[in-house]
Amino acid sequence: xxxxxxxxxxxxxxxxxxxxxxxxxxxxxxxxxxxxxxxxxxxxxxxxxxxxxxxxxxxxxxxxxxxxxxxxxxxxxxxxxxxxxxxxxxxxxxxxxxxxxxxxxxxxxxxxxxxxxxxxxxxxxxxxxxxxxxxxxxxxxxxxxxxxxxxxxxxxxxxxxxxxxxxxxxxxxxxxxxxxxxxxxxxxxxxxxxxxxxxxxxxxxxxxxxxxxxxxxxxxxxxxxxxxxxxxxxxxxxxxxxxxxxxxxxxxxxxxxxxxxxxxxxxxxxxxxxxxxxxxxxxxxxxxxxxxxxxxxxxxxxxxxxxxxxxxxxxxxxxxxxxxxxxxxxxxxxxxxxxxxxxxxxxxxxxxxxxxxxxxxxxxxxxxxxxxxxxxxxxxxxxxxxxxxxxxxxxxxxxxxxxxxxxxxxxxxxxxxxxxxxxxxxxxxxxxxxxxxxxxxxxxxxxxxxxxxxxxxxxxxxxxxxxxx
Amino acid sequence: xxxxxxxxxxxxxxxxxxxxxxxxxxxxxxxxxxxxxxxxxxxxxxxxxxxxxxxxxxxxxxxxxx
Numbered sequence: 001x002x003x004x005x006x007x008x009x010x011x012x013x014x015x016x017x018x019x020x021x022x023x024x025x026x027x028x029x030x031x032x033x034x035x036x037x038x039x040x041x042x043x044x045x046x047x048x049x050x051x052x053x054x055x056x057x058x059x060x061x062x063x064x065x066x067x068x069x070x071x072x073x074x075x076x077x078x079x080x081x082x083x084x085x086x087x088x089x090x091x092x093x094x095x096x097x098x099x100x101x102x103x104x105x106x107x108x109x110x111x112x113x114x115x116x117x118x119x120x121x122x123x124x125x126x127x128x129x130x131x132x133x134x135x136x137x138x139x140x141x142x143x144x145x146x147x148x149x150x151x152x153x154x155x156x157x158x159x160x161x162x163x164x165x166x167x168x169x170x171x172x173x174x175x176x177x178x179x180x181x182x183x184x185x186x187x188x189x190x191x192x193x194x195x196x197x198x199x200x201x202x203x204x205x206x207x208x209x210x211x212x213x214x215x216x217x218x219x220x221x222x223x224x225x226x227x228x229x230x231x232x233x234x235x236x237x238x239x240x241x242x243x244x245x246x247x248x249x250x251x252x253x254x255x256x257x258x259x260x261x262x263x264x265x266x267x268x269x270x271x272x273x274x275x276x277x278x279x280x281x282x283x284x285x286x287x288x289x290x291x292x293x294x295x296x297x298x299x300x301x302x303x304x305x306x307x308x309x310x311x312x313x314x315x316x317x318x319x320x321x322x323x324x325x326x327x328x329x330x331x332x333x334x335x336x337x338x339x340x341x342x343x344x345x346x347x348x349x350x351x352x353x354x355x356x357x358x359x360x361x362x363x364x365x366x367x368x369x370x371x372x373x374x375x376x377x378x379x380x381x382x383x384x385x386x387x388x389x390x391x392x393x394x395x396x397x398x399x400x401x402x403x404x405x406x407x408x409x410x411x412x413x414x415x416x417x418x419x420x421x422x423x424x425x426x427x428x429x430x431x432x433x434x435x436x437x438x439x440x441x442x443x444x445x446x447x448x449x450x451x452x453x454x455x456x457x458x459x460x461x462x463x464x465x466x467x468x469x
Numbered sequence: 470x471x472x473x474x475x476x477x478x479x480x481x482x483x484x485x486x487x488x489x490x491x492x493x494x495x496x497x498x499x500x501x502x503x504x505x506x507x508x509x510x511x512x513x514x515x516x517x518x519x520x521x522x523x524x525x526x527x528x529x530x531x532x533x534x535x
Contacts, residue, residue, distance in 0.1 A: 207523060301514065303507065304511050305511070307504045308504060308511075322487065323487070335497060335499075338482070338487070338493055338500070339498075339501040342478065342482060342501045349521050350508075351511065352521035352522050353514075353519040353521045354514050356520055356521060357514060357515075359522060
């Protein structure tokens with residue numbers, strides 16, 4: 001393995017190299033830092049790079065290896081998640097925190113030996129889905145920098161996809177891990193609510209917020225989730241259920257599984273994406289799974305539920321500082337927060353009642369299947385200057401389109417992941433695999449079969465990325 | 470749905486404890502009206518007696534919901 005290729009190793013490959021003594025953590029971290037130096041001027045994945053800190057962590061790993069599952073692995077952390085000693089800006093203009101303590105999820109990464117490289121770009125306060133940031137610059141897609149990366153966990157996604165980290169830590173409120181994973185060609189997991197600690201994370205919408213990994217392969221995502229999952233006394237909703245080994249076995253299969261195809265969500269997608277999802281279903285069928293086309297009576301209520309809840313909850317989060325910061329917000333977020341203060345409590349509770357009906361509807365329909373299959377995004381990454389996309393002959397604003405397949409699933413509080421299933425004109429797209437609470441091992445098993453049966457040849461961005469801008 | 474007047478938006482914001490500067494009444498009111506227009510689509514649902522789903526403890530992480 002050449003030095004320049006080190007940063008493009010998968011996490012599992014890098015661990016094998018490190019464990020065999022064929023490379024040091026300092027060499028790997030140096031390769032990642034050089035990659036950042038080389039291309040982040042184009043992609044803008046990082047808001048803060050901690051070069052000295054990362055090299056110090058890597059030296060410590062080389063000096064005293066402990067055998068942790070992430071030992072020596074460089075990770076990019078979304079800048080709404082506290083990292084002790086680094087600023088948290090949440091992608092905002094003037095708002096800033098100086099945490100002295102790691103977020104619960106970051107503490108777990110460190111305990112497993114990860115090297116924290118820096119803080120990743122995000123939509124302002126994670127309140128967006130495109131990865132654009134008017135204060136710090138847009139985060140750009142590594143497969144074509146003229147296109148969006150998807151967000152809000154844009155920085156960790158782009159860093160992981162482009163070799164500026166071997167993995168990313170993000171948050172997913174309505175799709176903020178699954179959408180950039182789909183658009184950047186990664187595996188991204190929104191875990192069951194309560195599975196991964198949210199302590200030390202700047203909230204967006206407390207009844208939706210989750211923390212999860214972004215990785216280049218299913219195996220890498222499984223290793224990361226195994227580290228991140230577990231009880232945290234600092235998070236009152238954290239689950240104390242045992243953490244299984246999430247890594248799918250080598251002989252993984254889908255024979256005997258019943259998988260639902262979420263027809264309403266497939267119909268929202270552009271033809272190339274819908275075809276990709278249906279082809280994936282057919283491949284799984286050929287491998288022994290039974291595919292069942294499903295419709296859900298209440299999914300159509302999801303956008304209304306979401307808009308009400310996700311206006312009211314962020315307004316409550318921002319209330320303590322909003323009056324002092326009002327002029328520092330970019331207009332889209334400021335407008336949403338101001339509107340959020342106006343939502344009547346009765347409307348908020350009615351939306352949460354409607355959400356209960358939706359959850360019960362999906363739960364009762366899901367008794368017929370083991371997991372659901374759906375697009376993660378209805379389109380590949382739109383151009384950065386696009387305000388609308390056309391899907392099925394209808395124009396829709398970029399935000400609404402990007403959210404359309406992930407948003408309904410976010411209402412459930414159930415686990416969902418995005419796994420690459422193909423590309424269109426060189427731009428990747430993914431499928432969502434959705435399961436009941438704590439079904440992450442099953443979802444990763446299905447994703448592993450998809451990954452093996454639907455190889456995506458452009459998993460790693462073409463070189464040099466900067467030349468394509 | 471009748472969109473609220475600027476005066477109603479300003480009063481609502483005042484009552485909510487986050488008064489709007491005059492130049493912000495229009496943008497905030499537009500965003501609010503759009504959401505409320507969408508929210509009325511929930512009015513036909515059989516919500517009577519339904520327990521709200523109020524967060525992680527209710528929507529996935531407790532044994533009662535598994």
